[in-house]
Amino acid sequence: MKYILMMNGKKSDFEGYARWSKEDLQANVSFMRAFSKELKDSGVFVSTEGLGWPSEAKLVKAGKNGEPITDGVFPESKEFLAGYWIIDVESPEQAYKVAARASQAPGPGGKPGNMPIEVRPVLSGHADLGL
Amino acid sequence: MAEHLYNAPFEHLLRELAPQVIGAVARRFRDFFSAEDAVQEAMIAAFTQWPQEGVPENPRGWLIQVASRRMTDHMRSEIARRERETAVAAETENLTSFLEVETDMDSDDTLILLFMCCHPALSPSSAIALTLRAVGGLTTAEIAHAFLVPEATMAQRISRAKQTIKTSGVPFRLPSPHERTVRLPAVLHVLYLIFSEGYTSSIGSHLQRFDLACEAIRLTRNTKTLLPDNPEVAGLLALMLLTDARRAARTGPNEELIPLDKQDRKLWDRSQISEGIELLAAALSKGAVGLYQIQAAIAAVHDEAESVGDTDWPQILALYELLKRVAPSPMVALNLAIAAAMVHGPAKGLDLLRALDRDPRIAGHYRLDAVRAHFFEKMGDYKAAIQHFRIAAAGTTSMPERNYLLTEAARLAGD
Numbered sequence: 001m002k003y004i005l006m007m008n009g010k011k012s013d014f015e016g017y018a019r020w021s022k023e024d025l026q027a028n029v030s031f032m033r034a035f036s037k038e039l040k041d042s043g044v045f046v047s048t049e050g051l052g053w054p055s056e057a058k059l060v061k062a063g064k065n066g067e068p069i070t071d072g073v074f075p076e077s078k079e080f081l082a083g084y085w086i087i088d089v090e091s092p093e094q095a096y097k098v099a100a101r102a103s104q105a106p107g108p109g110g111k112p113g114n115m116p117i118e119v120r121p122v123l124s125g126h127a128d129l130g131l
Numbered sequence: 132m133a134e135h136l137y138n139a140p141f142e143h144l145l146r147e148l149a150p151q152v153i154g155a156v157a158r159r160f161r162d163f164f165s166a167e168d169a170v171q172e173a174m175i176a177a178f179t180q181w182p183q184e185g186v187p188e189n190p191r192g193w194l195i196q197v198a199s200r201r202m203t204d205h206m207r208s209e210i211a212r213r214e215r216e217t218a219v220a221a222e223t224e225n226l227t228s229f230l231e232v233e234t235d236m237d238s239d240d241t242l243i244l245l246f247m248c249c250h251p252a253l254s255p256s257s258a259i260a261l262t263l264r265a266v267g268g269l270t271t272a273e274i275a276h277a278f279l280v281p282e283a284t285m286a287q288r289i290s291r292a293k294q295t296i297k298t299s300g301v302p303f304r305l306p307s308p309h310e311r312t313v314r315l316p317a318v319l320h321v322l323y324l325i326f327s328e329g330y331t332s333s334i335g336s337h338l339q340r341f342d343l344a345c346e347a348i349r350l351t352r353n354t355k356t357l358l359p360d361n362p363e364v365a366g367l368l369a370l371m372l373l374t375d376a377r378r379a380a381r382t383g384p385n386e387e388l389i390p391l392d393k394q395d396r397k398l399w400d401r402s403q404i405s406e407g408i409e410l411l412a413a414a415l416s417k418g419a420v421g422l423y424q425i426q427a428a429i430a431a432v433h434d435e436a437e438s439v440g441d442t443d444w445p446q447i448l449a450l451y452e453l454l455k456r457v458a459p460s461p462m463v464a465l466n467l468a469i470a471a472a473m474v475h476g477p478a479k480g481l482d483l484l485r486a487l488d489r490d491p492r493i494a495g496h497y498r499l500d501a502v503r504a505h506f507f508e509k510m511g512d513y514k515a516a517i518q519h520f521r522i523a524a525a526g527t528t529s530m531p532e533r534n535y536l537l538t539e540a541a542r543l544a545g546d
Contacts, residue, residue, distance in 0.1 A: 017537075018521050018524060018525070018537055018540070019541075019544070020537075020541060021541050021544075021545055022538050022541040022542050022545055024541075025534065025537055025538055025541055026385075026538065029385065029387070029534050030385050033385060033386070050530050052528060053525045055525045055526075056525065056526065
């Protein structure tokens with residue numbers, strides 16, 4: 001079963017991250033690298049991506065003639081996806097364990113950040129239905 | 132340095148043969164588009180059969196035979212389909228006669244394919260994919276892997292590219308010398324894009340990916356053999372070698388980005404640098420200077436310097452002035468500003484950047500902020516430097532670059 005592990009944050013979290021010390025940034029970056037490698041080595045890795053920041057985010061709606069209408073103003077409370085991992089594991093418990101590991105990514109001062117990680121099952125296509 | 136490209140001992144041979152086999156099959160069946168598919172199937176068959184049965188005595192003949200068999204099967208089912216769908220038969224009738232096929236076997240198929248695949252009507256990503264498959268002999272799976280997209284997506288991109296060429300009605304033959312001159316820039320651009328794609332993707336991705344930079348160098352080497360007298364082809368090859376020579380120094384132990392001024396120059400590949408410089412000198416002596424030769428010359432000036440301080444910045448500035456006349460673009464203007472700052476000081480650089488703020492093609496681009504940050508740092512205005520590093524970090528689309536820019540801001544904030 002595949003699960004997506006999502007790391008979210010408010011605009012202020014991203015702005016805060018940009019102000020971390022050099023050591024804290026480096027510790028965080030090497031944790032993330034090692035974490036992806038762990039996932040790959042244990043045979044559960046499917047994919048991972050990091051996203052551009054909220055300042056680059058746009059909300060798009062179709063106008064009258066289908067033309068894109070963009071809006072870049074968001075409420076301060078809005079949570080933005082920072083990045084995600086997709087893993088393929090045997091049970092939800094195993095996915096939670098991996099998510100807890102991701103949550104330990106070091107924050108300011110090198111202490112575990114304990115960031116909340118949203119875990120959701122990734123649904124399979126029709127192959128399973130025999131269509 | 133290219134050996135890691137090939138997993139199987141015959142892979143190199145297969146990839147060299149691919150364009151020749153496509154040429155032969157396309158001639159026999161007078162249909163390039165199906166021939167290219169059939170040869171792809173023959174290549175995959177070789178990948179599965181040769182390891183067990185050994186490489187056949189005449190590998191080229193083997194591939195032509197297997198591909199031809201696929202073509203016949205394909206045509207048979209096509210005929211059967213047509214008989215069922217007589218209504219559409221009239222439309223598809225002229226499918227095979229679409230291409231004017233030369234019977235002259237001496238013309239070079241690799242060159243024909245290169246010009247065909249780098250057709251100006253194609254989007255860059257389509258031209259790249261098609262070139263890698265037909266000229267480079269890569270499988271669709273390998274190309275998909277290199278661009279980190281699903282194989283089905285890449286297959287679709289390739290088949291759309293072929294459809295576009297079909298619609299444009301380009302014949303399968305070597306362009307006339309005049310056409311060749313007109314279309315060569317598109318060919319060189321595609322080769323250059325393959326190289327730079329490999330170059331950017333080699334950082335930050337610790338996934339095993341096909342080495343596109345190496346492949347671009349191989350294809351450009353082949354192109355140079357086919358067009359030995361063209362100085363821009365040699366210039367492009369020199370540019371690739373002189374840039375790729377710094378590969379080992381570009382990333383740190385954690386794959387972090389190391390900019391030119393902080394690289395350990397002992398890690399630069401000296402033999403690649405001398406080959407590049409030799410190629411460049413020969414090209415420049417022909418007296419038809421173009422954008423690739425100028426960029427190669429700039430790379431050569433960097434490669435020859437012992438350190439950033441020893442770099443001949445006035446010469447680099449002069450070369451960017453020349454490049455700006457030959458091939459003006461906002462990115463060239465930005466690099467010119469960097470060189471000018473090295474020669475005349477950061478205030479001059481900031482002056483030149485202000486002019487770029489009014490150019491809609493680059494205004495607001497994160498690289499303007501990144502460069503500005505470096506200039507402010509040189510002037511001792513750390514507050515402004517930190518601010519611009521952070522703006523640049525929010526705007527970049529590369530993860531290692533974002534990490535680098537944030538670390539630069541943090542370094543100044545911590546001092």
